[in-house]
Amino acid sequence: MNPRSPITESRAVRFVLITGAIFVLTLFLLLPLFAVFAEALRRGWEVFFAALEDDAAQSAIRLTLLAAGISVPLNTVFGISAAWLITKFRFKGRALLLSLIDLPFAVSPVIAGLVWVLLFGAKGWFGPWLAERDIEIIFALPGIILATVFVTFPFVARELIPLMDSQGNDQEEAAVTLGASGWNIFWRVTLPNIKWGLLYGILLCNARAMGEFGAVSVVSGHIRGETNTLPLHVEVLYNEYQFSAAFACATLLALLALVTLGLKGLIERWSGHSSTGN
Amino acid sequence: MACKKRVIPGFSLSLGVTVIYLGLIIMIPLAALFLKAAGVGPAEWWEILTTRRVLQAAKLTFGASAAAAMVSVVLGLLVTWVLVRYEFPGKRLLDGMVDLPFALPTAVAGITLTQIYAPNGWIGIHLEKLGIQAAYNSLGVFIALTFIGFPFVVRTVQPVMEDLGKDIEEAAATLGADRWTVFWRVILPMLTPALVTGFALAFARAIGEYGSVIFISGNLPMKTEILPLLIVSQLEQFKYGAASVIAAAMLTVSFLLLLLINLLQRRMDWQHR
Numbered sequence: 001m002n003p004r005s006p007i008t009e010s011r012a013v014r015f016v017l018i019t020g021a022i023f024v025l026t027l028f029l030l031l032p033l034f035a036v037f038a039e040a041l042r043r044g045w046e047v048f049f050a051a052l053e054d055d056a057a058q059s060a061i062r063l064t065l066l067a068a069g070i071s072v073p074l075n076t077v078f079g080i081s082a083a084w085l086i087t088k089f090r091f092k093g094r095a096l097l098l099s100l101i102d103l104p105f106a107v108s109p110v111i112a113g114l115v116w117v118l119l120f121g122a123k124g125w126f127g128p129w130l131a132e133r134d135i136e137i138i139f140a141l142p143g144i145i146l147a148t149v150f151v152t153f154p155f156v157a158r159e160l161i162p163l164m165d166s167q168g169n170d171q172e173e174a175a176v177t178l179g180a181s182g183w184n185i186f187w188r189v190t191l192p193n194i195k196w197g198l199l200y201g202i203l204l205c206n207a208r209a210m211g212e213f214g215a216v217s218v219v220s221g222h223i224r225g226e227t228n229t230l231p232l233h234v235e236v237l238y239n240e241y242q243f244s245a246a247f248a249c250a251t252l253l254a255l256l257a258l259v260t261l262g263l264k265g266l267i268e269r270w271s272g273h274s275s276t277g278n
Numbered sequence: 279m280a281c282k283k284r285v286i287p288g289f290s291l292s293l294g295v296t297v298i299y300l301g302l303i304i305m306i307p308l309a310a311l312f313l314k315a316a317g318v319g320p321a322e323w324w325e326i327l328t329t330r331r332v333l334q335a336a337k338l339t340f341g342a343s344a345a346a347a348m349v350s351v352v353l354g355l356l357v358t359w360v361l362v363r364y365e366f367p368g369k370r371l372l373d374g375m376v377d378l379p380f381a382l383p384t385a386v387a388g389i390t391l392t393q394i395y396a397p398n399g400w401i402g403i404h405l406e407k408l409g410i411q412a413a414y415n416s417l418g419v420f421i422a423l424t425f426i427g428f429p430f431v432v433r434t435v436q437p438v439m440e441d442l443g444k445d446i447e448e449a450a451a452t453l454g455a456d457r458w459t460v461f462w463r464v465i466l467p468m469l470t471p472a473l474v475t476g477f478a479l480a481f482a483r484a485i486g487e488y489g490s491v492i493f494i495s496g497n498l499p500m501k502t503e504i505l506p507l508l509i510v511s512q513l514e515q516f517k518y519g520a521a522s523v524i525a526a527a528m529l530t531v532s533f534l535l536l537l538l539i540n541l542l543q544r545r546m547d548w549q550h551r
Contacts, residue, residue: 108486
């Protein structure tokens, strides 16, 4: 950077700006991340592992995996279907459909839980009907899944729609003229083209599904060892002043976030996909 | 377009799956919420929404969200500028880390920020000496919402800043403008739509935010209680009607914001072409 180009800043200004940005990012991102692990290990590895091996923690981990394991595939199928519909066809109401898919992003997680309580809670619309038949939705696994599905609804569709839009339909149309069936076109032509975007969407969907707190907290009932997901288990421990145990369980969720970010970076590099905020 | 025969198969199937799933998971539940709220009746809406507790919570929620979104815009602009325009060691890592608040579960963010800003925490202890109480105070709510909000600004402004042509800046420099003038008169106006969109996204997210706030806020009724928490506490008392009315009012504000964001984004796309 010999004699200063007229469209950049002086060394001093650059230094101040870079230092400022690094300070902001350290304060806001690195410090909290570091704090999770520091707090978790404050009372040593023994306490750390004891917290993770605890029965309630184990059951919370299982429930979190189960809820994500059901919600993510559901939203993946929907996401592919919605993206196919929106990008391959022009029809009335297409723009409206596009906005409706985004709707859950504007809904507070608490409200995403509340709607299910209004439908299936003890005093909800279908509450008495369900109670007569001994079907539990709220304060049980189905409610947790419904809340998770609501919150993570747009993630896969949001990644696929712009991607498939930019790729156009030429290849699919060529396949049709060659006599390929619909499923054949999807598996052999479309899927190979969208695999990175699809993976990216599933990754973000999964991170949110496993980490969801507000929506799940409303429908779970916080029954220890039964309806506590990992984030809820962290909350319960924290509110019981078991800080080290709470942070020990929180490290698992922080690791989930780090792995997600790492994979996201790798996918971006492999596919040339650039990230824009969701 | 409309009369062109559909060549690619799968229209009915994808339409069916998409509309039924959207209906069951999103539309019917949201309709149930608005019906429940409507059933309460206009006289009671007013009564519920103007209780002091609700008004205080609304003031805190919207106030802290707006302040956090404003600060997010300033911090986000600084971070984006540095990430797009300068080279320095560790840049790629920091760029990737900007998404941390998106990826980190909100409950984890909540307890961690509380621990850091509590009176005996790493930062809280220094603020305490200055007589500033961060955690269990509205300042804590603001801090949590800024943490959640500023990645939205970075990720909205970043692609726009990357696309800015150098030629305009060069032209301005040739005409004798100094760097500061170029920034204020040339660059900033071109970034404004993106900054406003980033603000709106951060603001919309902050209004509904729950997990990262409820630990650091301390949840004192009338003081540090946010609207989503108020919905939860109404629900715990089985006041479904009141919970629905507050939720429906919040959703109405959020939907209007979403509409505004969509209009802004359309304008940005249009400017891009």
